[in-house]
Amino acid sequence: xxxxxxxxxxxxxxxxxxxxxxxxxxxxxxxxxxxxxxxxxxxxxxxxxxxxxxxxxxxxxxxxxxxxxxxxxxxxxxxxxxxxxxxxxxxxxxxx
Amino acid sequence: xxxxxxxxxxxxxxxxxxxxxxxxxxxxxxxxxxxxxxxxxxxxxxxxxxxxxxxxxxxxxxxxxxxxxxxxxxxxxxxxxxxxxxxxxxxxxxxxxxxxxxxxxxxxxxxxxxxxxxxxxxxxxxxxxxxxxxxxxxxxxxxxxxxxxxxxxxxxxxxxxxxxxxxxxxxxxxxxxxxxxxxxxxxxxxxxxxxxxxxxxxxxxxxxxxxxxxxxxxxxxxxxxxxxxxxxxxxxxxxxxxxxxxxxxxxxxxxxxxxxxxxxxxxxxxxxxxxxxxxxxxxxxxxxxxxxxxxxxxxxxxxxxxxxxxxxxxxxxxxxxxxxxxxxxxxxxxxxxxxxxxxxxxxxxxxxxxxxxxxxxxxxxxxxxxxxxxxxxxxxxxxxxxxxxxxxxxxxxxxxxxxxxxxxxxxxxxxxxxxxxxxxxxxxxxxxxxxxxxxxxxxxxxxxxxxxxxxxxxxxxxxxxxxxxxxxxxxxxxxxxxxxxxxxxxxxxxxxxxxxxxxxxxxxxxxxxxxxxxxxxxxxxxxxxxxxxxxxxxxxxxxxxxxxxxxxxxxxxxxxxxxxxxxxxxxxxxxxxxxxxxxxxxxxxxxxxxxxxxxxxxxxxxxxxxxxxxxxxxxxxxxxxxxxxx
Numbered sequence: 001x002x003x004x005x006x007x008x009x010x011x012x013x014x015x016x017x018x019x020x021x022x023x024x025x026x027x028x029x030x031x032x033x034x035x036x037x038x039x040x041x042x043x044x045x046x047x048x049x050x051x052x053x054x055x056x057x058x059x060x061x062x063x064x065x066x067x068x069x070x071x072x073x074x075x076x077x078x079x080x081x082x083x084x085x086x087x088x089x090x091x092x093x094x095x096x
Numbered sequence: 097x098x099x100x101x102x103x104x105x106x107x108x109x110x111x112x113x114x115x116x117x118x119x120x121x122x123x124x125x126x127x128x129x130x131x132x133x134x135x136x137x138x139x140x141x142x143x144x145x146x147x148x149x150x151x152x153x154x155x156x157x158x159x160x161x162x163x164x165x166x167x168x169x170x171x172x173x174x175x176x177x178x179x180x181x182x183x184x185x186x187x188x189x190x191x192x193x194x195x196x197x198x199x200x201x202x203x204x205x206x207x208x209x210x211x212x213x214x215x216x217x218x219x220x221x222x223x224x225x226x227x228x229x230x231x232x233x234x235x236x237x238x239x240x241x242x243x244x245x246x247x248x249x250x251x252x253x254x255x256x257x258x259x260x261x262x263x264x265x266x267x268x269x270x271x272x273x274x275x276x277x278x279x280x281x282x283x284x285x286x287x288x289x290x291x292x293x294x295x296x297x298x299x300x301x302x303x304x305x306x307x308x309x310x311x312x313x314x315x316x317x318x319x320x321x322x323x324x325x326x327x328x329x330x331x332x333x334x335x336x337x338x339x340x341x342x343x344x345x346x347x348x349x350x351x352x353x354x355x356x357x358x359x360x361x362x363x364x365x366x367x368x369x370x371x372x373x374x375x376x377x378x379x380x381x382x383x384x385x386x387x388x389x390x391x392x393x394x395x396x397x398x399x400x401x402x403x404x405x406x407x408x409x410x411x412x413x414x415x416x417x418x419x420x421x422x423x424x425x426x427x428x429x430x431x432x433x434x435x436x437x438x439x440x441x442x443x444x445x446x447x448x449x450x451x452x453x454x455x456x457x458x459x460x461x462x463x464x465x466x467x468x469x470x471x472x473x474x475x476x477x478x479x480x481x482x483x484x485x486x487x488x489x490x491x492x493x494x495x496x497x498x499x500x501x502x503x504x505x506x507x508x509x510x511x512x513x514x515x516x517x518x519x520x521x522x523x524x525x526x527x528x529x530x531x532x533x534x535x536x537x538x539x540x541x542x543x544x545x546x547x548x549x550x551x552x553x554x555x556x557x558x559x560x561x562x563x564x565x566x567x568x569x570x571x572x573x574x575x576x577x578x579x580x581x582x583x584x585x586x587x588x589x590x591x592x593x594x595x596x597x598x599x600x601x602x603x604x605x606x607x608x609x610x611x612x613x614x615x616x617x618x619x620x621x622x623x624x625x626x627x628x629x630x631x632x633x634x635x636x637x638x639x640x641x642x643x644x645x646x647x648x649x650x651x652x653x654x655x656x657x658x659x660x661x662x663x664x665x666x667x668x669x670x671x672x673x674x675x676x677x678x679x680x681x682x683x684x685x686x687x688x689x690x691x692x693x694x695x696x697x698x699x700x701x702x703x704x705x706x707x708x709x710x711x712x713x714x715x716x717x718x719x720x721x722x723x724x725x726x
Contacts, residue, residue: 036182037540040462042298043177044544045217049299056327059336060429063438063541065327069216070316072327072545074425076437079540 017052017066017080025053026085027092028068033082041083045069051092052085116168116280118204121160122193124225125209126218127175128546130237132156134209134267135172136555138276143172143558155188160276168280171203179224193228205231205284207276212236212249212264213317219305222258226287232260233279239264239271245317254312259289268552323418323547330422340426343419347410348448355403362402366395381587384595388646389583394576400635401567404480407449408563409556415442416551424543434523435530437461437541440470444522447477451685453563455692465536469529471692472702475685476522476678478515481634485676486514488638492657493669510673517677521709574683578632579639582625586643598644617675617711618668618718630681666725671718679710 020026028048031038045068046052055067063074075083125131135143139158156172173192174185181187188197195202208225210218215236226232236242236249242264255262261282263275293304330336370391377383414420420442428438439461447454454474461467478486496505530536585603587595598604606628607621614624622644630637638656645659664672680686680703689699 033540036462037542039180039182039298040177040540040542043217044542047298047302050302056331057333058331058425058428059333059340061333063425063428063543065331065425065545067319070214070319071217072319074428074438074541074543074545076428076432076541079542 015084017054017075017083017085018077020052020054020085022054022057022064025051026087027051028083029086030084031082032084033079037079041073044073045071046073046083051088115164116162116166117282117284118168118231118280120169120171120201120203121205121207121280122171122173122203123207123209124173124189124193125175125237126177126211126214126221128544129175129209129211129214129218130267131175131209132172133552133555134207134235134237134265134273135170136552136558137267137270137273139170141558141561160280162277162280170207171200176221178221193225193230203230205233205279207279208232208234209237209267210234212238212242213245213247215249215309215314216302216305216316219308220293220301223289223293223301223304226258226260226289227292229286231284232287233276234258234260234262235272235275236262236264237267240266240269241320242317245320247315247317249309249314250312254308254314257290257308257311259287320547326548327422327545330419331425336422336426340423343414343423344445347407347414347445350410351403351406355406358402358406359399363399366391366398370395381595384587385580385583388643389580390576394572394579394639398568400480400484401564403483404449404567405560405564407480408446408453408560411446411449412556412559413551416549416555418546418548420445421543421545425545428541428543434526435535436466436469436526437463438543439541440466443470443474444477447474447479450479450481450563450567451475451477451682452566452688455685455688458692462540462542463536465530465534468693468698469526469534471689472529472698472705473522473526475680475682475702475706476518476525478518478677479634479682481682482514482676484635484638485630486511486673488657489660489664489669489673492660493664493666514673514677517674521678525705574632575636575639578629578636579643582629582640582643603644616718617671617714618665618722619672620663622663623668623672627675630676632681632683634676634681667718667721670721670725671714674717675710675714677710678706678713680706 017026028046028050030048031041031046047069050069053067055065055072057064058074061077063076064080065072065074066080123131123135135156135158138160139156142161143156143158155174158170158172160168160170162168171192173189176183176186176189179186179190181190191197192200193203193206206225206228208222210222222234226234234255236251236254242248249264251262251264261275261279263272265272265275267273291304293301330339332339370387373391374383374387377386411420414423423445424438424441426438427441431437431440440458442460443454443457446457451474454477455471458467458470458474461470490507490510494507494510496507498505499509582603585606586598586601588602589596589600595601603625604621607625610624610628611621614627619627622641625644626637626640629640641660641663642656645656660669686699686703689702690696693699
């Protein structure tokens with residue numbers, strides 16, 4: 001179990017939206033924030049299981065613009081640190 | 097490409113051809129789905145703004161006239177993403193739809209407007225709305241965009257899945273809008289959906305929406321390429337900021353370079369009418385009341401209508417095109433420094449026009465403390481009501497000498513400094529508030545970036561009419577009222593049927609009574625009366641000074657700017673400008689702050705704070721100016 005967990009960490013080194021570079025994408029996993037904010041994000045398309053792409057970075061690098069479910073949404077860096085993502089599996093990456 | 101389906105095939109034949117079966121219909125939909133555009137197309141000029149009692153959510157009601165002349169009343173509810181009673185907008189929507197909103201009739205039916213390019217998200221809202229059980233028409237809006245971007249959807253299977261009539265429409269072009277009329281005259285039928293999502297779990301809701309979409313062969317269109325291209329310029333690391341600065345400068349440049357001549361023209365027109373009125377009416381009390389009290393009072397305010405409309409037009413174009421959402425993103429970093437976020441930028445920009453709509457625009461700020469902080473600093477922005485006061489005092493006291501080349505003179509510099517002064521005080525106040533009483537820890541800046549679109553002239557025009565009417569209403573009530581009262585006070589007490597000398601009039605007694613309080617600022621009693629009246633609305637001071645000098649034989653023939661020189665020294669004039677930059681002199685703003693913050697606490701604190709700052713700053717400005725310029 002422990003090994004599996006370590007292995008998973010090693011493969012999926014990406015943890016939050018913040019860690020993704022512009023042009024990279026990840027699969028939404030979880031929100032670590034007050035319920036009302038998480039619900040607002042979900043209304044805008046940030047639903048766990050969906051792919052998020054870092055579309056661009058605004059002037060000064062903050063906020064950044066994310067593309068999810070066909071919509072573009074700007075989020076500050078501090079909030080993007082509270083959104084857990086995992087890397088795309090090779091099958092998911094291929095399906096793109 | 098599917099053709100909008102005939103509604104009759106889904107709901108049965110109309111009972112009595114042409115007569116509507118619903119009296120009140122609610123228009124519901126998420127933000128940016130074109131709900132308001134549709135509402136405007138259906139109702140046109142037959143609409144008005146309203147507020148439900150006890151809540152701050154604004155809504156429009158309007159009348160939709162069917163082809164045979166029958167009328168249906170439509171309620172345009174606030175844009176909602178879901179029906180969650182935790183959010184105020186969504187609570188209002190739920191209450192209205194359930195008939196639990198006092199003052200609003202329970203709608204007989206719902207028109208649900210969704211963006212056909214975002215059905216995976218928006219169908220979730222459809223699930224919630226349909227589950228309320230009211231007869232519902234689902235409109236998939238922006239059908240033209242869906243087609244252009246290579247998307248598609250089959251309406252019939254979607255209608256079967258949802259159990260409601262569905263039509264592809266475009267509120268912009270009018271395509272498919274006939275579906276609304278067909279729906280309104282068809283036999284009412286409660287929705288019978290095949291299956292609705294289990295609410296609560298967003299993942300299941302979305303899976304349901306995708307399943308329903310798949311049944312209808314739904315394919316979303318690609319995001320228009322030019323939105324991405326424009327964003328790579330407008331949100332560019334370097335150019336984004338430069339373009340932002342250019343846009344803001346252009347906004348103000350437009351207002352001054354186009355608005356000023358228009359105002360001057362209107363002023364000339366009003367003056368001519370005043371001369372004509374004064375010649376036509378028999379000399380005496382009526383003549384004086386109409387010319388000096390009514391016309392000069394209200395007219396001095398009317399001349400600002402062109403500038404105010406222009407400002408709202410420019411802001412409206414920026415908003416509808418989608419640029420304002422990008423401006424919020426760009427300004428977020430700077431706003432974060434004073435403890436606010438980019439969402440405060442839009443209200444603060446509008447506050448340069450008028451604080452009242454700006455304070456209403458703070459509703460988009462989710463964080464309550466950020467919202468109150470924005471409300472409290474908005475009146476420091478140089479609103480258009482300060483403009484006439486600044487223009488008049490600067491023109492009277494500051495000689496126009498070139499400073500930077502032939503275009504920028506001392507007067508322009510003085511005007512600009514006043515703008516900077518107000519902005520600086522807003523920044524200081526915001527910092528102080530956000531690091532003390534209104535400190536908040538979890539600030540979330542979440543800004544949806546809609547695709548760029550061409551603004552619709554009809555929507556812009558309707559909004560301008562709203563603003564224009566509000567301004568004219570103020571000119572016609574508050575300002576007119578104050579002008580008439582003032583005129584009466586200059587006319588009393590009568591001696592042997594003759595009005596008194598201005599020095600013996602009631603207004604002079606009031607002015608002399610408050611004079612000790614304002615003498616340290618370098619103001620005489622006439623300015624004092626002007627100040628007193630300006631607490632109703634800033635620009636009233638001009639009307640007041642006009643009335644005071646108009647009835648005074650010594651200054652009767654003089655232009656107001658000349659007459660002012662007998663009231664103020666240059667140092668007093670500077671103090672007056674500084675006072676106006678900071679003071680909270682606007683009843684309408686106080687009223688709207690009370691409504692938006694649900695109580696008197698914030699408007700009273702704001703009034704005391706701003707007026708104290710204004711008094712102290714004016715005193716300091718007076719003393720400093722005395723040292724250098726006398």
